[in-house]
Amino acid sequence: MPGTADQTASHDPDRELLDTLVQTTFVVMGILNRLSARHDLSLTQLRMLGILRDREPKMAELADHLGLERSTVTGLVDRAAQRGLLQRQPSPDDLRAAHVTLTEQGRTLAARGANEMADDAGFLIDALTTSQRTQLLQLLRRVCAAAPPG
Amino acid sequence: MPGTADQTASHDPDRELLDTLVQTTFVVMGILNRLSARHDLSLTQLRMLGILRDREPKMAELADHLGLERSTVTGLVDRAAQRGLLQRQPSPDDLRAAHVTLTEQGRTLAARGANEMADDAGFLIDALTTSQRTQLLQLLRRVCAAAPPG
DNA sequence: TATTGTTATACTCTATAACTATA
């Protein structure tokens, strides 16, 4: 922070909190990236599997969840389907639409990812006491609640 | 009896905390992605500018900070240099090595990114009281402290 | 010999624009 006309974290406590939140984001992203790579997945693919664990959205809905363009999702789904992780199911009420659903293999991999995340990221909260973990959970829930529905 | 391949967060509080941490990560990543895109930057490029605000690392060091391969960073630096955001400076002690340094333009953009982050992500902590913000900062610092040096 | 960085190559990710089939 020294050296520059720093608008950085300096003395604004909110700024400092947001900086730390961003730093935390990169830490978790790194862990998720390595975890994904271990299974020959991108972070986006892993995230997609996570989303599909409790949803069977149409392509456009999936694109919304991911915050990506429909054409991008076409490719993501193509590659995942080619690996046998998911399928396109025709929609009963709309001949144009397709629902994306996990295969057994996809469901297994998604569950495995969740388990490995617990293993790989567990050390992050090792230094926290039980009550600190509870506190952090409450606070992060409030933060997520502020975000637009994903 | 979790015979029901119990999906999501179930009842393990640590699992639930990590899930929420991941969810928070995707929320912040989305904000950072949109912020970057607004300036025709990728998230990685924005992050690189952030790193270079208080460092002038060699290529290999920058690669370590980013958690990417040296060859990948060659391309990232090439494109950023072409836009006038940074430069390669020859190292005084090693003819092979090059230090990466921000240009004035790069420094300005990095500062602007930090400011806009405060604007764009501020709403995430709007619902928190002052003491909750302090609490969250302390907790996240502890989480980041557990991570390997970046 | 080992290290620093680049090049060559091959993917995946991503967006925009144009297209098709259905609504």
Add this chain to the structure above:
DNA sequence: TATAGTTATAGAGTATAACAATA
């Protein structure tokens, strides 16, 4: 006409392997 999804295209991000120059 409008919507769901794909295709075509182009560029960025990423890794692996091979290479040049320096240490």
